[in-house]
Every structure is written in structure tokens, then in C-alpha cells.
Amino acid sequence: MSDQNHLAAQRGYHYRMSRRAFLISTSAAALAACAPSTSTGGNAASSAAASAGKAMKIGQLLPFTKVYAELGNSMKRSTDLYLKAKGNRLANRPVQVIYEDEANDPQVGLAKTQKFIDQDQVDVMLGVVATPIAYAIRNAVDSAKMIYIATNAGGNALTRTTNNCTPSCKSPYIFRSSFSSYQISEPIGEYMAGKKNVKEVFTFVADYGFGTESQADFNTGLTKMGGKVTGTLKAPLGSADFVPFVTQLKAQPTKDIYSFFSGADAVKYIQAWNQLGLPAAGYRMNGAGFLTEQDVLAVVKEQANGAITSLFWAVELDNPENKSFKDAYQKEYNLLPDVFAVQAWDGMRALDEALQQTGGDTSDKPKLIAALEAVKFNSPRGAFEFDKDTHNPIQDMYIREVKTVNGQAVNTISDKIGRVTDPGK
Amino acid sequence: MTFEDALQQALNGLSFGALLFILAAGLSLIFGMMDVVNLAHGAFYMLGAYVALSVTRATGSFWVALVVAPLALAVLGLIVEPLLLRRLRGRHLDQVLITIGLSLVIADFIRLRDDWGWGATVRSLPVPPGLDHSIQVAGSDYPIYRLFVIGFSAALALLLYALHRRTRLGALVRAGVGDAQMLSALGVDTDRLFTFTFAVGAGLAGLAGVIAAPVFGLQPGMDVDALIYSLIVVVVGGLGSLSGAVAGSAVVGPADTFGKVLVPQFALALIFAIMALVLLFRPTGLLGRVRLGR
Numbered sequence: 001m002s003d004q005n006h007l008a009a010q011r012g013y014h015y016r017m018s019r020r021a022f023l024i025s026t027s028a029a030a031l032a033a034c035a036p037s038t039s040t041g042g043n044a045a046s047s048a049a050a051s052a053g054k055a056m057k058i059g060q061l062l063p064f065t066k067v068y069a070e071l072g073n074s075m076k077r078s079t080d081l082y083l084k085a086k087g088n089r090l091a092n093r094p095v096q097v098i099y100e101d102e103a104n105d106p107q108v109g110l111a112k113t114q115k116f117i118d119q120d121q122v123d124v125m126l127g128v129v130a131t132p133i134a135y136a137i138r139n140a141v142d143s144a145k146m147i148y149i150a151t152n153a154g155g156n157a158l159t160r161t162t163n164n165c166t167p168s169c170k171s172p173y174i175f176r177s178s179f180s181s182y183q184i185s186e187p188i189g190e191y192m193a194g195k196k197n198v199k200e201v202f203t204f205v206a207d208y209g210f211g212t213e214s215q216a217d218f219n220t221g222l223t224k225m226g227g228k229v230t231g232t233l234k235a236p237l238g239s240a241d242f243v244p245f246v247t248q249l250k251a252q253p254t255k256d257i258y259s260f261f262s263g264a265d266a267v268k269y270i271q272a273w274n275q276l277g278l279p280a281a282g283y284r285m286n287g288a289g290f291l292t293e294q295d296v297l298a299v300v301k302e303q304a305n306g307a308i309t310s311l312f313w314a315v316e317l318d319n320p321e322n323k324s325f326k327d328a329y330q331k332e333y334n335l336l337p338d339v340f341a342v343q344a345w346d347g348m349r350a351l352d353e354a355l356q357q358t359g360g361d362t363s364d365k366p367k368l369i370a371a372l373e374a375v376k377f378n379s380p381r382g383a384f385e386f387d388k389d390t391h392n393p394i395q396d397m398y399i400r401e402v403k404t405v406n407g408q409a410v411n412t413i414s415d416k417i418g419r420v421t422d423p424g425k
Numbered sequence: 426m427t428f429e430d431a432l433q434q435a436l437n438g439l440s441f442g443a444l445l446f447i448l449a450a451g452l453s454l455i456f457g458m459m460d461v462v463n464l465a466h467g468a469f470y471m472l473g474a475y476v477a478l479s480v481t482r483a484t485g486s487f488w489v490a491l492v493v494a495p496l497a498l499a500v501l502g503l504i505v506e507p508l509l510l511r512r513l514r515g516r517h518l519d520q521v522l523i524t525i526g527l528s529l530v531i532a533d534f535i536r537l538r539d540d541w542g543w544g545a546t547v548r549s550l551p552v553p554p555g556l557d558h559s560i561q562v563a564g565s566d567y568p569i570y571r572l573f574v575i576g577f578s579a580a581l582a583l584l585l586y587a588l589h590r591r592t593r594l595g596a597l598v599r600a601g602v603g604d605a606q607m608l609s610a611l612g613v614d615t616d617r618l619f620t621f622t623f624a625v626g627a628g629l630a631g632l633a634g635v636i637a638a639p640v641f642g643l644q645p646g647m648d649v650d651a652l653i654y655s656l657i658v659v660v661v662g663g664l665g666s667l668s669g670a671v672a673g674s675a676v677v678g679p680a681d682t683f684g685k686v687l688v689p690q691f692a693l694a695l696i697f698a699i700m701a702l703v704l705l706f707r708p709t710g711l712l713g714r715v716r717l718g719r
Contacts, residue, residue, distance in 0.1 A: 065536075066645065066646065067644070067645055067646050069536060069545040070544070070545040073545070207689070207690075233689070234689055234690075235685070235689075236685075236689075236692060236693050238646070240441075240641055240650055241437070241441050241640070241641070241681075241682070243437050243568070243571070243640075244434055244682045244685050245685065247430065247433050247434055247437060248430075248686060250565065251430045263547055263644070264547045264642055264644040267549060267642050268641065268642055271549070271642070275566075275568035275570075275571075276559070276565075276566055276567070276568065277559055277565075277566035280566070281566075295546055296547070298546075299547055299548065299549045299642070300549070
């Protein structure tokens with residue numbers, strides 16, 4: 001301490017605290033420490049006997065900072081909208097949603113999940129954008145027997161049987177309202193080789209778990225129909241400059257390129273693709289749907305024209321549920337919903353439907369799991385149900401092509417692959 | 426790789442290096458003069474890009490933004506230096522903390538300003554008309570804007586060199602880098618000189634933001650990327666000298682590009698490996714001088 005003061009004195013300030021400052025700061029800290037513990041004391045008793053009529057706590061673990069902040073915001077808007085439409089009650093129980101920021105960090109995500117389990121004692125949990133976070137919290141959720149609905153994280157292993165549960169594996173308590181990377185990558189491979197007779201494809205994906213997985217699943221689909229991947233290129237996630245990579249694409253002869261990129265990476269990729277004149281040189285862009293979602297199209301506009309991607313939804317999808325969802329979302333926020341909003345919406349909808357079957361009971365876990373497994377409804381994406389084996393959704397995949405319609409670049413639906421489910425292993 | 430491909434990739438590396446030079450020049454200048462490692466440099470770069478976005482939207486001209494955004498950042502520098510940094514002079518750790526803090530404030534401010542068309546979504550600044558097409562280079566299309574970046578950066582380096590070597594202000598800055606205390610004893614108002622230097626450094630960060638925006642786009646996290654790259658450049662080239670920034674960016678830009686092409690799995694590690702080697706064998710950087718302790 002005296003050393004520290006000496007050092008500080010050299011720098012022209014001192015650390016010594018007056019007694020009054022010490023008392024104020026320690027008592028403030030003590031108060032802060034007490035506040036949450038008194039409230040959890042009360043909750044411990046109530047949630048053990050959680051039953052119809054009592055307030056239900058839903059934990060939403062979403063990114064509100066860092067690179068995926070906007071995805072988190074979108075999913076929060078959708079959740080709030082759903083609850084508002086239901087008068088803030090699910091199955092006649094008032095609902096309290098607790099939002100926490102996973103900050104795109106598995107350790108933070110795990111700590112916040114523990115907070116949901118121990119401190120908030122939530123009845124169910126939803127959320128998580130990045131797959132590594134979903135993998136990191138899997139064991140905590142499983143051993144706490146807490147129902148968790150993943151509303152984005154698409155890594156295959158989260159709903160599969162794997163060796164030694166590495167990197168993750170399915171749990172009876174984990175459901176997913178979004179997709180697995182198999183679902184958005186394998187069918188378009190089959191479609192290209194089988195229906196479009198494209199037998200040779202070069203792949204260019206983001207060099208991280210999800211990109212590699214998407215590339216492998218696409219390869220599976222393409223080879224199944226007699227096609228072949230002629231080569232693979234990977235770009236580090238968040239590469240500053242995409243021109244060196246696209247220069248390499250142009251230096252190889254295969255004209256059909258399959259890609260997995262999203263957000264800022266997708267924007268840079270599509271811009272470099274045009275700057276280097278790949279469309280004129282006869283190259284064709286294909287990919288998993290996130291390559292051309294609205295966040296990307298809003299920036300690149302007609303530069304993505306002609307790109308063919310597969311996804312389980314598109315804002316232009318023509319069905320009554322999508323129309324009313326879009327209208328409600330636009331009325332509330334003056335914004336078009338994106339695919340992340342749909343995933344969060346369907347997570348809440350699935351939970352709502354299941355709770356109606358259990359009469360709002362969340363304490364009997366096997367009963368709630370059975371109710372979730374039986375859920376069937378029409379989502380903005382079309383028919384939605386969980387695969388009873390994996391708890392991953394069974395859903396239609398749409399083949400979309402980017403076109404300019406009324407001066408706006410949009411994903412037009414050109415084909416549909418019905419009822420795609422994850423193989424589960 | 427054919428000769429044409431190699432030539433194209435060399436151009437890619439050169440234009441990336443040119444961007445890095447504009448970015449690193451400001452950081453290097455501030456460090457050389459004031460002995461401050463300005464960790465808000467990446468945030469200044471980001472803010473420059475977003476200001477350019479707003480100015481381009483309002484006026485429809487990239488060229489207006491190219492003037493306004495660096496000036497706006499220079500004004501910010503004029504405010505920040507006397508307000509925050511002056512009272513921490515000589516306290517390195519505290520300077521590091523306050524500049525990190527400032528960078529967090531700026532990044533969050535940008536993230537929350539949805540109403541200005543900033544926010545957390547990806548934005549892009551269109552390539553200015555006239556530079557938005559491609560020309561034939563080595564038998565293949567090459568975006569002309571990237572060639573413009575190389576030319577602009579070279580012109581800027583020459584301009585800075587001339588200012589540095591041929592003007593009274595440059596002489597003062599050089600004297601300040603050499604020995605600020607002696608300069609002050611000779612009757613030069615070093616406080617004003619430091620404020621001016623910091624403003625120029627911030628302005629250069631803003632300029633880099635404008636020039637880079639059409640190539641790299643605007644998104645959350647761009648500040649951290651820019652800061653890391655510029656720190657690598659100044660460490661490799663040599664802290665505190667203009668020629669060091671030139672040397673550093675001339676090495677790091679092409680190394681990063683060819684690393685991605687030839688050893689993609691190792692690409693990110695490559696530039697860090699170069700930095701580590703330079704630190705081992707030339708701790709002052711390629712063109713850095715030995716600094717006498719202050």
C-alpha cells in the first residue's frame with residue numbers, strides 16, 4: 001500500500017481514501033450486493049411451485065453489443081411485438097422477459113446463462129446468435145433441466161448425436177426455432193447438381209466453424225446428385241479486404257461459386273465481386289441465404305442481382321402469416337422484419353402453443369417437452385414443427401434469386417424444397 | 426499462380442498498404458511528437474468514415490466529404506487534446522486508459538445513432554463517380570478506385586514529407602520529436618504545438634476513414650481492426666517517423682495480401698509473425714531510431 005502511494009505521489013496524485021469516502025463507497029457496495037439477493041430469496045420459493053397464474057420469467061440471451069448487436073435488436077423487437085400482441089400474457093400467465101447481453105463471447109454467454117438459472121430462476125430461456133455460445137451453454141442448460149429454444153445459432157451439433165458430445169450434442173431440453181447449417185446448405189447442393197445440372201462448383205466460405213460446416217454440407221448435397229466441388233477457398237472471418245480472394249476466384253476456371261458469408265463480409269464480397277468484373281466474365285454467385293439477406297441487399301443493391309441462395313424465409317414470401325407479421329412489425333417499428341425477427345417470433349410462438357397445451361405449467365419438464373414436440377403451426381416461413389428426434393425444425397427451403405423489382409433489389413422465390421429436416425447425425 | 430495473377434495481387438497488396446499508410450501516419454505522428462500511444466486512433470478512423478457517410482448523403486459528393494470529414498476530426502482533436510490529454514502528460518498508463526475510454530465512447534455513440542443513419546448495421550459509401558469503373562490491368566479488370574488510393578496515398582506521403590522537411594512548422598515538429606523540453610526552453614509554446622499535432626493526427630485518421638470507406642464499408646468493429654493494423658504498421662516500420670510509416674505499410678500491406686493468397690490458414694498470423702521478428706531483431710522498427718530516455 002505504501003509502495004503504491006509512493007508511486008502515485010510521484011505521478012502527482014494519491015490513492016488514500018478519506019474515512020467518509022470509504023464509508024460511502026463500502027456501504028454503497030454492500031447495498032448493491034444485497035439488492036438482488038433479497039429479490040432472489042423471494043423467487044426461489046415461487047418458481048419451485050411455478051404454476052398457472054403466477055408470473056412466468058423468460059430469459060432472452062441476445063447480443064446487444066459487438067458485431068451482432070443489430071441481430072440482437074431485431075430479435076428483441078420481435079419478442080416484444082409478440083408479447084404486446086398477446087397482452088403480455090402467455091397461456092393466461094403474465095410474462096416477464098429478462099434480456100441479457102451475450103456480447104458474442106462464449107464465456108459471457110455461459111455466465112449470463114448461469115445467472116438465468118441460479119439468480120433469476122427463469123422458467124424458459126431463448127436466444128443466442130453465435131453457435132460457439134450455444135455450444136458453450138449446452139451442458140449448463142442440460143444439467144439444470146431448463147428448456148432452451150435456440151433462436152439463431154445454427155451449428156449442426158447442437159441438435160445432433162455426436163461422439164463424446166464434441167463439440168456439442170442434442171439435449172431433451174434444447175429446441176431450435178431457426179435452422180441447422182445442413183438445412184440451408186445441403187438442399188441447394190442437391191438442387192444445383194440435380195435440378196439445374198450444374199456439376200462443377202467452386203466453394204468460397206468464411207474460415208470458421210459455421211462456414212466450414214456449410215461448405216461440407218453443400219459438398220454432400222452436390223456429390224449426392226453426381227456433382228463435384230473443384231476447389232475450396234476460405235477467407236478469415238471479418239477480413240478487411242476481399243479483393244485478393246475474389247482475384248483468386250477469377251483466376252480459376254469453374255464458373256459456379258458457392259459461398260457462405262453474412263453481414264459485413266457478404267457486403268465486401270459482393271462489392272469486390274463486381275469491382276473485379278466477375279459477372280461479365282461469366283461467373284455465377286450461389287450461396288446460403290444469409291449472403292443476400294436484407295441487411296446485405298440494402299447496401300449492395302443491384303450488385304447482387306442474379307445471386308441464387310437458399311433459405312427458409314424471404315421477406316417477399318407470399319403467405320397470410322408472413323403478410324400479417326410484416327404488417328404488424330412495420331406498424332410498430334416502421335421497419336421491415338428480417339430473418340432473425342422471424343426466428344425469434346417463431347421461438348415465442350412455439351413456446352406459446354406448447355404452454356397452452358400444458359395450461360401454462362412450466363414446472364413439469366417432461367410435459368412441456370412433449371407439448372413442444374407436438375407443436376404445429378403456420379409461421380411466416382410456412383408450416384413449422386419440431387423434428388421429435390432432434391428438436392430442430394422441419395421446414396421448407398426456398399430457392400431465391402436476387403432481382404430488381406420496382407427499383408429495389410429483392411430475393412424472388414424461384415423454387416421450393418419441401419419439408420427439409422436435419423439428419424440428426 | 427500466373428504472372429498476371431501475381432501482378433494483380435501485388436496491386437491489391439499495394440493499395441491495401443497505401444490505405445494503411447494514411448491510417449498509420451497519424452498514429453505515428455502523434456506518438457513521435459507527444460509520446461502518446463493514441464488508442465482512440467481506430468475510433469477516429471471510424472468516426473471519419475461515418476461523418477463522410479453523412480456528408481455524402483447530404484451533399485451528394487464524395488469530394489466534399491473528403492475535405493469535411495478530416496476537418497471535423499481535426500476539430501475533435503483540437504478539443505480532446507487540451508481537455509483530456511494535456512493533464513496526463515508523461516503518465517503513459519493513464520493516457521492509454523483515457524484513449525481506450527474515448528474509443529469506447531465514440532464506438533458506442535456511432536452504434537446508438539440510428540437516427541443519423543449510422544447505427545449497428547452495415548453501411549457503405551459508394552465509390553465516387555468517375556472512379557467507379559474498372560480498367561484493364563495485365564489482361565484483367567481492375568477497379569480504378571484502388572489505383573486512385575495508391576496515387577492519393579503517394580501524393581499525401583510526398584506532401585507530408587515536404588511539410589515535415591521544408592516548412593517552419595515541420596522544423597518545430599521535428600525539434601519536438603527530438604527534445605520537447607529543450608524546444609519549450611527555447612521559447613516555443615509546446616502546448617499549442619502538441620494540440621496542433623494531435624489535431625493533424627486525428628485529421629489523418631479521419632482522412633483514412635473516408636478513403637477506406639468505399640473499399641471496406643462501415644460496420645461496428647471497424648475501429649478495432651484499423652487500430653490493430655495501424656499499430657502493427659508503426660511497430661514494424663518504426664515508431665514516430667514518417668518514413669517508418671511508409672516502410673511499415675509497404676511491408677504489411679503486401680505481406681497481408683500474399684499471406685491470404687499463398688498460406689490462407691496462416692494469413693492472420695503472418696503479419697503478427699513479421700511484427701514479432703522485427704521486434705526481436707530490430708526493436709526500434711525497420712526505420713526507427715534509438716530513442717534516448719526522457
